[in-house]
Amino acid sequence: MTRTAEDQAKEAAAAGNAEGLRSHWRDVPTGVWALGFVSMLMDISSEMIHALLPVYMVTVLGTSALTVGMIEGIAEATASVTKVFSGALSDWLGKRKWLAAFGYGLAAFTKPIFPLAPTVGWLVAARFIDRVGKGIRGAPRDALVADISPPHLRGASFGLRQSLDTVGAFLGPLIAIGLMWLTANHFRAVFWFAVVPAFLSFALISVAVSEPERPPNLRRVRLPLHRSELGRLGAIYWWIVVVATVFTLARFSEAFLVLKAQAIGVPLMLVPAVLVVMNVAYAMSAYPVGILSDRVDRVVILIAGLLLLAAADLALAFAPGLLGLGIGVVLWGLHMGFTQGLLAALIADAAPAELRGTAFGMFNLATGVALLAASMIAGGLWDAVGPAGTFLAGAAFSALTLIGLLTLRTRLASPAG
Numbered sequence: 092m093t094r095t096a097e098d099q100a101k102e103a104a105a106a107g108n109a110e111g112l113r114s115h116w117r118d119v120p121t122g123v124w125a126l127g128f129v130s131m132l133m134d135i136s137s138e139m140i141h142a143l144l145p146v147y148m149v150t151v152l153g154t155s156a157l158t159v160g161m162i163e164g165i166a167e168a169t170a171s172v173t174k175v176f177s178g179a180l181s182d183w184l185g186k187r188k189w190l191a192a193f194g195y196g197l198a199a200f201t202k203p204i205f206p207l208a209p210t211v212g213w214l215v216a217a218r219f220i221d222r223v224g225k226g227i228r229g230a231p232r233d234a235l236v237a238d239i240s241p242p243h244l245r246g247a248s249f250g251l252r253q254s255l256d257t258v259g260a261f262l263g264p265l266i267a268i269g270l271m272w273l274t275a276n277h278f279r280a281v282f283w284f285a286v287v288p289a290f291l292s293f294a295l296i297s298v299a300v301s302e303p304e305r306p307p308n309l310r311r312v313r314l315p316l317h318r319s320e321l322g323r324l325g326a327i328y329w330w331i332v333v334v335a336t337v338f339t340l341a342r343f344s345e346a347f348l349v350l351k352a353q354a355i356g357v358p359l360m361l362v363p364a365v366l367v368v369m370n371v372a373y374a375m376s377a378y379p380v381g382i383l384s385d386r387v388d389r390v391v392i393l394i395a396g397l398l399l400l401a402a403a404d405l406a407l408a409f410a411p412g413l414l415g416l417g418i419g420v421v422l423w424g425l426h427m428g429f430t431q432g433l434l435a436a437l438i439a440d441a442a443p444a445e446l447r448g449t450a451f452g453m454f455n456l457a458t459g460v461a462l463l464a465a466s467m468i469a470g471g472l473w474d475a476v477g478p479a480g481t482f483l484a485g486a487a488f489s490a491l492t493l494i495g496l497l498t499l500r501t502r503l504a505s506p507a508g
Contacts (some may be wrong), residue, residue, distance in 0.1 A: 127255030138263025142363035173226025178452025179315035194228025206282035250381015261370030264363035339461035341488035372424025396429030422444035
């Protein structure tokens, strides 16, 4: 008798996962590991640039904090809009790998623009194209992780990919710090070094990731963005999207953590350490939290992550000096580890297999628009009333999100959904 994926999931749960973390390291599919290292290399490249870009724009090119917020928000919103169409295209084609590879390739070939850019306009264009690449790869890659992963390891798989991605996110700023020291604060030289891991990432996804066989009984999707297909995503899916959107209003761009460090007098060479500390906390928590989410209520863990974000905002608003900055940055990183992989796992749980690309695309569109609004609000408050106003606004949106999470938990517990 053939066992279904659900049978395997029940057996794994009944066994209690007695071998702990080690069994997950062995059981997570090879493709998920490969995608994790692809993400890690691209994040090393991107974060080497992004860790320095806000300070570069403010101190070298003379832009305002509001402009930084608008550029960051527009860049991320661009990625999110693109994800809708790439995700839907992957559902229509029934293939995801080469769309993801094209997105990584576009980002790699954009990286040389950063050291060559003579004005803010060039940087905006580079960020725009780079984020288009991110948008093209994002939804197909996440849907590919869901396709590859068995249901009882879905939280662990998303957590592992997110953790490896975030290892790159803290290695990037750490490398940037060393290169800034070696080059006597030569921004453009660091930006040139960032080109190398971007092309390695593109090469790795091209040769090391395999597309899983499409199940023969899986329904073909003709018009993924048609109203009838979007309706198939279901009420629970749309509730998750609404909650995640409000959540995103509370967590604006990490560029403001960098500006906070600069505002309290952290030396220019050490400013990227803020993102190093944040991403270490993020990377160390994402995978264990993903494993935990396969065993307990995911929404309860999301609530814990929300409380960590509120605590981070309050620390960054009120706690003085380097200690306050350090506490706030660590809590911010932990909140990311407690939430980002789990939101992806919830989307994968709720969406039909044939519409996963569309589901991740719509999810990222909604949260990307929210990030644009959040970054603009954060930048405006920063210029008008200072850092405290920015982080207090984040805490206020966290309180609103808590209401949505409690409602979502009730709906998930309801037999009718």
